[in-house]
Amino acid sequence: MAIQIKTGQRGLTDPELQQVIQDAVPDEPLETNRKMNYFVKPRGRRLSEYEILCCYAQPTPDWIPGGLDWGDWTQKFHGGRPSWGNETTEMKSTDWHKHRDPAKRWHALYVKDKAEEWRYTQRFLKQFSGDGQIRTMDPVWRDEVLNDYLGAFCFNEYGLFNSHSSASRDCLGDTLRMSIAMIGLDKVDNAQMIQLERTFIAKLVPGFPESTDEPKKEWTQGAIYKGARETVEDIWQATYDWNEILWAGHQVHDAIFGQFVRREFFLRLSSYYGDSLTPFFINQMQLYHSQTKGITDDMFFYCLADDAEFGDYNRRLMRAWTDKWLPRTINALKDFMGIFAKIPEIDHVTTPDAIEAALTRVFDDWTEDYADKIGYKADTTAMVKTVMSGLK
Amino acid sequence: MAISAATKAATDALAVNRAPTSVNAQEVHRWLQSFTWDFDKNRTKYPTKYKMANDTKEQFKLIAKEYARMESVKDERQFGSLQDVLTRVDAGNKVHPKWNETMKIISNFLEVGEYNAIAATGMLWDSATSPEQKNGYLAQTLDEIRHTNQCGYVNYYFTKHGQDAAGHNDARRTRTIGPLWKGMKRVFSDGFISGDAVECSINLQLVGEACFTNPLIVAVTEWAAANGDEITPTVFLSIETDELRHMANGYQTVVSIANDEAASKYLNTDLNNAFWTQQKYFTPVLGMAFEYGSHFKVEPWVKTWNRWVYEDWGGIWIGRLGKYGVESPASLRDAKKDAYWAHHDLFLLAYALWPTGFFRLTLPTKEEMDWFEENYPGWYDHYGVIYEEWRARGCEDPNSGFIPLMWFIENNHPIYIDRVSQVPFCPSLCKGASTLRVHEYNGKKNTFSDDWGERMWLSEPERYECQNMFEQYAGRELSEVIAELHGVRSDGKTLIAQPHTDKDGKMWTLDDIKALNCVFSDPVDAL
Numbered sequence: 081m082a083i084q085i086k087t088g089q090r091g092l093t094d095p096e097l098q099q100v101i102q103d104a105v106p107d108e109p110l111e112t113n114r115k116m117n118y119f120v121k122p123r124g125r126r127l128s129e130y131e132i133l134c135c136y137a138q139p140t141p142d143w144i145p146g147g148l149d150w151g152d153w154t155q156k157f158h159g160g161r162p163s164w165g166n167e168t169t170e171m172k173s174t175d176w177h178k179h180r181d182p183a184k185r186w187h188a189l190y191v192k193d194k195a196e197e198w199r200y201t202q203r204f205l206k207q208f209s210g211d212g213q214i215r216t217m218d219p220v221w222r223d224e225v226l227n228d229y230l231g232a233f234c235f236n237e238y239g240l241f242n243s244h245s246s247a248s249r250d251c252l253g254d255t256l257r258m259s260i261a262m263i264g265l266d267k268v269d270n271a272q273m274i275q276l277e278r279t280f281i282a283k284l285v286p287g288f289p290e291s292t293d294e295p296k297k298e299w300t301q302g303a304i305y306k307g308a309r310e311t312v313e314d315i316w317q318a319t320y321d322w323n324e325i326l327w328a329g330h331q332v333h334d335a336i337f338g339q340f341v342r343r344e345f346f347l348r349l350s351s352y353y354g355d356s357l358t359p360f361f362i363n364q365m366q367l368y369h370s371q372t373k374g375i376t377d378d379m380f381f382y383c384l385a386d387d388a389e390f391g392d393y394n395r396r397l398m399r400a401w402t403d404k405w406l407p408r409t410i411n412a413l414k415d416f417m418g419i420f421a422k423i424p425e426i427d428h429v430t431t432p433d434a435i436e437a438a439l440t441r442v443f444d445d446w447t448e449d450y451a452d453k454i455g456y457k458a459d460t461t462a463m464v465k466t467v468m469s470g471l472k
Numbered sequence: 473m474a475i476s477a478a479t480k481a482a483t484d485a486l487a488v489n490r491a492p493t494s495v496n497a498q499e500v501h502r503w504l505q506s507f508t509w510d511f512d513k514n515r516t517k518y519p520t521k522y523k524m525a526n527d528t529k530e531q532f533k534l535i536a537k538e539y540a541r542m543e544s545v546k547d548e549r550q551f552g553s554l555q556d557v558l559t560r561v562d563a564g565n566k567v568h569p570k571w572n573e574t575m576k577i578i579s580n581f582l583e584v585g586e587y588n589a590i591a592a593t594g595m596l597w598d599s600a601t602s603p604e605q606k607n608g609y610l611a612q613t614l615d616e617i618r619h620t621n622q623c624g625y626v627n628y629y630f631t632k633h634g635q636d637a638a639g640h641n642d643a644r645r646t647r648t649i650g651p652l653w654k655g656m657k658r659v660f661s662d663g664f665i666s667g668d669a670v671e672c673s674i675n676l677q678l679v680g681e682a683c684f685t686n687p688l689i690v691a692v693t694e695w696a697a698a699n700g701d702e703i704t705p706t707v708f709l710s711i712e713t714d715e716l717r718h719m720a721n722g723y724q725t726v727v728s729i730a731n732d733e734a735a736s737k738y739l740n741t742d743l744n745n746a747f748w749t750q751q752k753y754f755t756p757v758l759g760m761a762f763e764y765g766s767h768f769k770v771e772p773w774v775k776t777w778n779r780w781v782y783e784d785w786g787g788i789w790i791g792r793l794g795k796y797g798v799e800s801p802a803s804l805r806d807a808k809k810d811a812y813w814a815h816h817d818l819f820l821l822a823y824a825l826w827p828t829g830f831f832r833l834t835l836p837t838k839e840e841m842d843w844f845e846e847n848y849p850g851w852y853d854h855y856g857v858i859y860e861e862w863r864a865r866g867c868e869d870p871n872s873g874f875i876p877l878m879w880f881i882e883n884n885h886p887i888y889i890d891r892v893s894q895v896p897f898c899p900s901l902c903k904g905a906s907t908l909r910v911h912e913y914n915g916k917k918n919t920f921s922d923d924w925g926e927r928m929w930l931s932e933p934e935r936y937e938c939q940n941m942f943e944q945y946a947g948r949e950l951s952e953v954i955a956e957l958h959g960v961r962s963d964g965k966t967l968i969a970q971p972h973t974d975k976d977g978k979m980w981t982l983d984d985i986k987a988l989n990c991v992f993s994d995p996v997d998a999l
Contacts, residue, residue: 083839085768091700092566097768101568101700104767106975111638113962116624116631119645133624136644137587139661149648152938154655154894155662160934163666164591187618188547194540201537202494210492238507242606246517248594248613249665257590258620261613268610269536271507276500283493292506300509309511317513 123180130184135177138254140164146175146253168250170397171323172390176253178383181262182374190262194269197364201273204360205280213356214284220424221353223288227278229419230358231295232305233341234274237365239312240329240338241267247322259375260326266368273361281357304419307412308337311405323384324401330376331398332405334369335446337412342366344438345419352429373449381453398454406458410466413439417470432471439464497538504535507603516599520669521734526601528728530608531720539611543618543714550622550710554629554703563702564633569832569973571699572634574765575626576831577652578692579704580643583623585660585680586711589616589718592664592676596725599669605728608721615714622707629703638961638968639830646968649957650828651821651941652757654894659753663746666935670729674739675746677722683747683785684754685715691762691776698768723793730796744801748924751781751807752893759815760822763844764836772847777811803924806905813904816848816855821887821896823862824876827954827985828941829969835859835868854903868972870984875971877990886995889940891918892925910999917996945992951985953992 081096091097120127120135140147144166153163166172185193208214244264251257275292282290299305315328342362350358384394420430428434443460451458505527508514534542567575590613597609631641639646647653664676689712693705729735759773770776786800801807826833836844836859844851862879866872880887885901888908899908899921906921913933920926929936945953954960959968965981 083767083769083843085698085770089768090697090702091568091768092561092563092697092702097698098566098700100767101566104569104973104975105565105567105635106569109634110636110979111641111961113641114632114637116628116637116641117644119642119958132628133621137583137620137624139584139587139648139657148645151654151944153662153666154658154936154938155666156935156937157666158668158932158935160937161666163662187543187614187621188551191540191543191547191614191618194537195544198537198541205494206492209494210490212490234507235509242598245594245598245606249518249591249598254587254620257594258617261590261594261617265536265610265614268607272500272504272535272537275503275507276495279499279503280493280495283495290503292503296506296509313511313513317511317515317517320517 128184130181130186130189133186134255134258136254138177138252138257140176140252144176144252145173146177164250164252166252168252169321169323171321171384171394173252173384173387173394174389175383176251177255179253179255179259179375179379181255181259182378183371185262186258201276201360201364208357208360209280209284214281216354217357218353218355218424221350221355222281222285225353225419225423226281226355226358227289228294228298229304229422230274230346231278231292232298232302233346234271234292234295235299236305236308236312236338236341237267237270237274239309239316240334241265241271243312243316243319243325243329246320247325250322256379259379260322263330263368263372263375266372270365270368273364277357277361304416304422305412307408307415308333311337311408311412314408315405323380326376327380327398327401328405330372331380331450332402333409333412335373335450336406336409336442337416338369339445340413340439340442341416342369344442345416348438349423349429352426353424377449385454395454399456402451402454402456410463413467414470417467418472421472432468435471436464436468439467497535498533500535501533501607504603504607505529508601514601516601516669518595518599518669520599520671521738522668522670522729523732523734524600524602524605524670524725524728525731528600528602528605528724530604530724532608532611532717533604534607534611539614543614546710546713547618550706553706554625558702558706559633562633564630565635567634567701567703568699568767569635569975570765570767570834571696571701572630572636573639573831573833573973574761575630575696575701575704576639576643577765578688578761579623579626579630580647581652581656581660582688583620583627584647584656585664586616586619586623588661588664589676590620592616592672593721595665595669596673596721600728602728605724608717608724612714612718612721615718618714619711622711626704626707636832639832642958642968643830645958646830649830649954649959650969651825651889651896652829654889654938654940655753655757658892658894659750663749668742670725671742671746673722673725674742675749677718677725678743679746679750681715682719682722682789683781684750684758685712686780686784687758687776688754689715691770691780692758694770695762695766698770699766719789726793726796726798736797739797740799740801743798744803745924745928747801748803748807748922749893749928751803751810752890752922752925753895755781755807755810756814756818756895759811760819763815764819764833769843773815774811774848778808781811782808806922806924809905812848813902814906816844816851817897817902817904817906818895820855820858820901821898823971824880824887825896826971827875827950827967827969827980828959830959831968832970832973834973835863835971850903868974868977870978870980873988875985875988875990878988886998887942888919888921888995889942890921890925891938891940892920892929892936894938894940895921897921910996917999919996919999942992942994942996946994946997948992949986950988950990950992951982954985955982 141149248260282288319325347362447458593609593613600606627640631637689708696704841856865874887898897906909920966979
């Protein structure tokens with residue numbers, strides 16, 4: 081029959097075309113190995129769908145450790161800088177393709193989770209408003225703390241989100257790149273959820289200022305977020321090493337400052353001020369934090385700190401980066417202590433004994449989850465004391 | 473802040489205001505532009521000669537969660553079709569074998585483009601100053617991860633359910649062997665991520681996506697469906713729904729620099745270079761994949777090219793950007809000439825080098841030769857006679873001891889590789905416009921096949937230093953190279969690549985290739 085088809089003819093459904101195809105199809109499959117990416121070393125017992133779809137998508141040559149390609153880049157930056165190069169980070173690895181997201185999320189699984197969270201968020205907001213739960217919220221907490229200070233925290237999350245742009249451009253592996261883009265999106269999601277909560281309250285409370293003007297003024301000119309703002313600005317735009325950006329942002333600043341602000345301030349205190357709305361959003365942020373922690377722990381501890389050849393060197397570098405960023409984070413937290421003078425005092429909740437306990441929880445967690453893993457000597461008592469000196 | 477009297481009154485009013493309400497994505501998005509702030513160090517890490525405006529808007533206005541909802545719905549439809557109905561009808565074995573092979577290349581090479589676009593849009597997200605513009609690029613960053621996974625899924629599906637898994641199952645490793653790979657990297661990898669950020673956006677969004685994704689992702693679905701493949705249309709058309717947003721991002725890139733003085737100086741040159749870069753590879757490779765990689769034919773490539781590239785993109789799309797000073801590339805006329813013969817020239821070389829592929833190629837049959845002659849008058853006298861000679865010498869049969877590369881050597885037709893595009897060409901045999909030019913630089917001879925690429929190299933030779941396969945493999949025996957780069961099937965001896973798709977034909981092994989004693993040499997040495 082003619083090989084020129086008519087418009088709309090399909091080989092699967094047209095009997096004549098399909099007969100020609102069947103005459104050509106081999107009687108038995110020509111290849112017995114039906115495992116895609118069979119050459120990839122699985123993290124678990126067998127290759128996951130995540131590994132099949134993500135691993136070695138990146139076409140890096142073998143002089144970037146782990147790469148499967150050969151030769152040079154076919155086009156470089158003006159002046160000859162390579163497309164990707166080992167010099168973009170001080171960290172060293174024997175295999176930049178080793179990282180795995182512990183949750184094994186490729187794109188479809190990632191957006192499925194977030195889509196469910198969005199649908200549930202909209203159902204929750206309808207229930208919350210229909211139930212009139214806003215009535216129990218303390219007006220000072222609502223109009224000062226949530227408006228100004230939760231609103232200003234939006235910029236912390238937005239700045240950290242932007243720090244992922246160059247990291248997602250420059251990093252040296254495919255699973256790394258996908259993870260970095262996803263944890264970046266989670267950060268802008270946090271910023272958007274904060275504005276969403278403020279917009280929602282504005283719908284329920286006429287006169288509540290939905291505008292970002294006051295929060296931005298607090299972030300850019302206020303004293304409470306001064307240290308945080310300066311740290312975030314430097315992580316975002318003054319740091320070029322993509323591993324240092326991720327280390328400073330996730331393993332130091334967010335693990336200490338972010339955890340205190342979200343968990344020990346807004347989440348812990350909200351119920352005392354009759355606020356059952358903020359915990360809904362903060363807990364989503366905490367979920368993202370825990371998923372991100374799984375990812376960055378794998379990147380830094382499993383892959384780099386335990387690298388067979390460069391582990392010692394990498395741990396030393398992580399300690400050096402911690403020396404650089406930890407004092408700035410402690411200073412950011414010290415500035416943040418000023419917020420306790422702005423809220424109605426509740427004994428053993430917002431008083432120094434409770435603040436000290438909250439800080440101790442954060443620093444103890446950080447020491448156990450981060451510092452100990454790279455042999456970094458952290459003095460929790462001293463750090464807590466420094467931060468507490470910021471109380472007004 | 474003191475609690476206002478109005479707020480107090482509103483609080484009191486809440487006692488009776490309990491109407492269920494929520495917040496939609498647009499109500500959040502409208503505040504996005506205010507999320508950034510000015511500070512001294514706020515600058516991009518990827519300098520551009522253009523200035524992107526601070527107030528540029530995006531067209532799609534998504535927030536993170538709404539983006540996820542939209543994509544998740546599309547995924548449900550796509551994976552539902554693949555995993556349910558297409559598997560039950562045994563779709564993988566309803567595909568013509570020639571097309572099964574073509575999808576080894578198309579899906580994997582498109583994957584490389586999608587993958588590099590993750591990094592490209594990461595760079596643009598960094599370069600843009602407007603939060604909305606950043607947001608548009610961010611959504612594309614996530615889309616490109618989706619598309620990388622989707623293209624991988626096509627190879628995964630063919631591996632699991634198809635008739636010849638070899639090549640589908642290890643394309644990410646074996647793709648590097650042959651002559652098509654480096655050129656693909658130029659257009660789909662480095663061209664997107666290495667250079668001035670706006671230049672990269674022009675390569676990716678204004679040309680790669682707005683121009684070539686139409687033939688690459690849309691037209692390919694017609695060829696796939698004609699040849700029994702419903703897997704590819706299911707995935708690729710879902711990809712294309714995102715591409716619209718990416719074309720809009722490219723449009724907004726131009727809008728964001730429209731008022732910058734640099735745009736009037738450089739934009740059209742950058743666009744011309746980007747267009748030539750992309751077309752130099754895609755015009756021959758897509759035409760070759762469609763016409764030589766199928767059994768059933770949809771229409772001559774030259775017609776598809778004219779419709780999508782010349783009229784739709786060069787005319788309508790670029791026309792819309794005319795108000796911003798954008799002009800149709802000067803190289804469009806030369807590209808139009810390439811659309812006629814360049815893919816025929818390339819198939820001659822690709823078939824001659826078939827052992828270095830990760831797919832099986834097929835010589836045109838008698839009825840295909842008639843189709844080619846009817847649609848490209850003069851085709852038979854130039855190409856058809858050569859294929860008949862190769863077939864007569866037994867090029868498909870391992871017992872013949874003949875691969876067409878030997879014919880090129882016997883007849884003194886050296887194959888060169890264009891340094892800028894990395895596309896192979898044979899100046900003494902091509903019917904298209906390629907001509908040989910040679911420049912020596914830093915003790916190395918560089919060959920070129922056209923004015924536009926030569927001009928790019930003369931301006932910035934340090935950007936195009938990549939070795940080509942002949943330089944890399946010079947002095948190595950062919951079977952050794954294939955074995956080292958994993959070009960064999962799971963039995964450890966039969967090649968993944970074959971010069972036929974005949975189900976009764978004998979398959980070539982490493983030993984068959986070794987017996988030829990074919991040693992690579994760099995033809996440039998003889999110049």
